Amino acid sequence: MSEQLVATLERYVEERKDSFIASLQQFLRHKSISAQNIGMEECALFLSDTMKSLGIETKILRREGAFPVVYGELKNPSATKTLLIYGHYDVQPPEPIELWDSDPFEPVIRDGKIYARGATDDKGNLWATIMAVKSLRDNEVEIPINLKFFFEGEEEIGSPNFKAYMEENKELLSANYTILCDRGIHESGRPQMYLGHKGIMSAEVKVKGAKRDVHSGQAPFIPNAAWQLVWLLNKLKNENEQIMIPGYYDDVLEPSAEDIALMEKIPFDKHEYCDIYGIRDILPGNDGVDALTSLLFTPTATINGLTAGYQGKGNKTIVPNEASVKLDFRFVKNQDPVKCAEMIRQYLQDQYNGEIEIDLGDVRTPSKVSAKAEIVQVSIEAAKEVYKQDPVVWPMLDGAGPMGLFGEILDAPAIIIGLGAPFAFANTHAPNENIGVEDYLNGIKLMAVIYYRYGKRGEA
Template sequence: MENEVILSIEEKVDEELPNLIASLQEFLRIKSISAQDIGMEECALFLKDTMESIGINCKILEKEGAFPVVFGQILNPSATKTLLIYGHYDVQPPEPLHLWDSDPFEPAIRNGKIYARGSTDDKGNLWATIMAVKCLLEADIQIPINLKFFFEGEEEVGSPNFKAYMEENKALLEADYTILCDRGVHESGRPQMYLGNKGITHAEITIHGAKRDVHSGQAPFIPNTAWQLVWLLNKLKDENENILIPGYYDNVSEPNVEDLHLLRNVPFDSKEYSEIYGIRDILTKNDGMAALTSLLFKPTATINGFTSGYQGVGNKTIVPNKASVKIDFRFVKNQDPIRCVELIKDHLQKNFDGEIEVEIAEVRNPSKVSLSAEVVQVVIEASKRIYKEDPIVWPLLDGAGPMSLFEEILGAPAIIVGLGAPFAFANTHAPNENISIENYSNGIKLMASTYYLYGKRE
């Protein structure tokens, strides 16, 4: 029976594919740029209207000073299970425009790929999750679960109101598990999923010196804030990528047996990776399991930007009176991000006796779901049926995000299922962002199969 249903899903998606592509193109035409406050309400209403036309009950959730959230649900009175689907309808600014081969908001199809801003991040993924409902209903396949959707419009600006939206709508969003669809398939074409992610916080460190910039002839007398900040950063991390804060690694644990089992099945070639990104070699100077263990289970401190002094055309001989740096800190499982923040502040204060400002943003905790979790096993099964090969299951995502909040606030642990183009080729956040028609079609089939199989699983 299940095989027949999955076959019906695949046939319906293939039959409707021209219409499914056209509807995605219509969605992609809407400029929903959160960083520039362009088209956000228009896009939210378009999304709501489309979902309602499919048969999903929808409402717009609003907060003062925030972009709207689109909430939808389709309930089955006899269902005992509930899935929450998360996505975001906002996109990155398209600039630099001259590097696009076609208008970023006029979706173009070339060589089997749809090129447009948001095609993979995250409109293409999001659209696949609701088109899956459309195809199920049109194929007369009952959805055997309660299905809820939470689509925000602030992910590309750091989701500043995400937590508040969740806390204020806790009962509405109640679910057993959450699936985030905000990544792509593996570069090999195999499906992939992530069982968690790292935690994160952002810091801005600013050093103040003289009351104004000073002629550099006075350099022997005047403290140079740029040099002072460089020296301070050298006390934060060494050339071997080790964070030098006392106690910072105290609770960091090695990957467990399950983690190692999953990593053995993740294809990784450091030479191929280096070629893709145009570097001589990866920093860890190793390959396979050792490299992936460093990627996923090692805390990081990354300079995102450094600002000081004159940076215009030509020279300006000054001693800068101010220097600042932006850093992100990523935390791994068993680290306490709150304690780490205190250790960071204490370390900086002890190693600099001048005027220093340290601003640290709210933390996001690490998150992890077990391989044995029901939702994980269902997605693995659905992936095998649709892609005809085993999915790549990552124990963690190397990045960070709001995954932990789904469990902390809703009690609905979250995993990431990639539906878009492979990360190395999707041009996410860059010109010529794309998703292949095959990626999109398979994503619809995968999500429809997941909805069905999750409800049928004993």
């Protein structure tokens, strides 16, 4: 039945591709910029109405001070499995507008790609998951699982209410597994999925010297906050990219044999990578599995921005009295982010002999699912059928996100499946964001096959 289903979906999606494209374009016209509180309610209502029109039982979840979550459910009384689909309907601000080749909220097609803000991140991905429902129902194919959808509106501002929404609706959201549809296919054109991600914590550190900026003639007497901060940061991480906090790596897990086997199959050419990003070499200086191990299984401490002293035209001869840095710390599996946060705070305080403010943000824990998990095997099999080639399966994502909370709160471990444009070319968060028309249409077919295959797997 699975091969027959794929053939049916291929014919159906091809016959109706203009309609599928038009419906995504309509979704993309809704601005839904969470950082600026533009169009959020209108977009949530549009999404909810569309889901209802597809026969999905839908409600809007609300909490004070938060943008709404659009929840949907398809119940199958005979089903023994439940799958939760996560996505987000909010998008990044489009600025700088002048660098777009077309209106970011009037989607256009050029060279087989749909250009608009949110095309890949995450509206194209999200839309494919619900169009998959339409595709199965229009072809009178029973969806043999209970299927739930959780679409939030705050991902692009750090999901401040995500955990609370999950805790308040724990029973409603209960499932066996979760699929996050975000990011895109691999640059090689192969389908792509991620079985986990790093944890993360943002931080801001501020050091203070004199009570005001001072004439730089007094530099021999007055502590320079900018230099003090530079010296402090130099103690945090060395030139070999190693975090200098004692005991920081004690709990870090080495990649397993399963992880190494997956990485051996990931196409990675460091020279091509360097060309894409305009660098001479990657920091580890190695290649292949060794490079990917560094990328996926190494904790990081990253300076995101530095602020100190005068930044205007010309020069201003002062000793800055204040300097600050914004950082992010990424954690890997087996590290306890709460423990790491306290180690970071204590280390910075111990290393600085002066007035210092340390503001640590909320932590997100690392997440990981085994390649042997049922949902992973189903997704791999479905990807092979739809794309006619093996998927690229990453044991981890180098980034961070909410995946860990699905396992922690709902006991519904999560994986990521990319349905959008390849990350290197999607212009995610940048001007001219895009999704390939074929990427989007294949995403519809892939998710439909996953819904069907997951329910049928294990049947006699």
